[in-house]
Amino acid sequence: MNAATDAMRRPTAEETRARIEDTAERLFKTMGYQKTAVADIARELGMSPANVYRFFPSKSAINExxxxxxxxxxxxxxxxxxxSDTPPPERLAQLLRTLHQRHVGLFFAEKRLHDMVTAAMAEHWGVVENFIHACVTxxxxxxxxxxxxxxxxxxxPETTAIAIKQAIIAFVHPVLIAECLGHDTSxxxxxxxxxxxxxxxxxxxxTAD
Structure with missing residues (x-):
């Protein structure tokens, strides 16, 4: 396929969906989730809102x-x-610290994403539930x-893994992290x-020595 033919190629549905997601995420970060409308996303992409709705039935679906x-x-x-091959105690510690760091980084380094995350937890619990299951596993x-x-x-191991999840909930739950960081905790x-x-x-x- 030459360059001219490649330039004329229509994007696939998967590629268009990815462009919509990328654009929406950028707008959620800059404008805020609540203030971003599907019309804003469409305008950034140079397409009509109706075309966006061909790929996602709602802004909520894009958020999901x-x-x-x-x-x-x-x-x-x-x-x-x-x-990894790291000894299990160090591996478990790294796993728990990484989960905390990524949640703080994903949800609070970009302050405007907090509304998006809150909406996702309220409207799309299945996505969150699948992630929690993966962590426990x-x-x-x-x-x-x-x-x-x-x-x-x-x-x-199953009940112990669940107990570990409960023990660290305040360090990985977006709402609880926000509460902690909002009350003079750095x-x-x-x-x-x-x-x-x-x-x-x-x-x-x-085990006991």
């Missing part, structure tokens, strides 16, 4: 796609950690490796608090 893409990136990262994977190596005491203080919780979790998992 962006949330799924954002969380998929974090999920891939946590699984890379969970499957990654915890379980590391726990089973630690138990097999005789480093962690043997206990039910990001550094919150990270230090998490380090203490992680140390307690890891110590409690280890």
């Amino acid at each position: 796609a962006i949330a799924r893409r954002m969380l998929s990136g974090v999920e891939a990262e946590i699984w890379a950690i969970a499957r 990654a915890f379980r994977h590391v726990l089973m490796d630690g138990m097999a190596a005789g480093i962690f005491a043997r206990r039910d 990001e550094d203080q919150l990270a230090a608090d998490l380090d203490r919780v992680v140390a307690l979790i890891v110590a409690g998992l280890k």
